[in-house]
Amino acid sequence: MFRLALHPHIYTFTTDRGLAFQLIDDVLDFTGTSASLGKGSLSDIRHGIVTAPILFAMEEFPQLHAVVYQGFDNPENIDIALEYLGKSHGIQRTRELAMKHANLAAAAIDSLPESNDDRVIKSRRALVELTQRVITRNK
Numbered sequence: 001m002f003r004l005a006l007h008p009h010i011y012t013f014t015t016d017r018g019l020a021f022q023l024i025d026d027v028l029d030f031t032g033t034s035a036s037l038g039k040g041s042l043s044d045i046r047h048g049i050v051t052a053p054i055l056f057a058m059e060e061f062p063q064l065h066a067v068v069y070q071g072f073d074n075p076e077n078i079d080i081a082l083e084y085l086g087k088s089h090g091i092q093r094t095r096e097l098a099m100k101h102a103n104l105a106a107a108a109i110d111s112l113p114e115s116n117d118d119r120v121i122k123s124r125r126a127l128v129e130l131t132q133r134v135i136t137r138n139k
Contacts, residue, residue: 009108013127016105021134023098026051027091030082032139045081048072052097054081057088098135105131 029044030053044051050068058064064084067077085091106128115121 007112009112012108013105013131016101016108017131017134020098020101020105020131023052023094023101024134024137026053027094027098028137028139030085030091042078042082045072045078052094053085053090055090056093057081057085057090060084060088060090095135102131102135 026044029042029051032041045054048071054064054068058068061084064081067080067084070077072078072081109124109127109131112124
């Protein structure tokens, strides 16, 4: 089996950037429109997938556990979950967690050994910019 050995900082970068991307995707599933997402808004919850915003809402509103446990085959449960999500800080906390991971990804690139090679410098800058775009994307 072929194994690619990654520098630990590159591994950290890819992991944290990927987490930031997924967390923003979770937010956009609740806040984006079908046209901008390329998929139906609320797609995850309609498929019974509980993502970070709902998990954070469950921390604030323990009664939401029962709704999640029942599942989302019943549209009323989706409405109830959305109501609790709207009252919670679930979206905000998910964005904050995504930002934390984006910052960790950027820090991993910044902690690579220094180089005077212009291509390396440009590549690193592009990776850090890519990480920030993950946070600011709207689709």
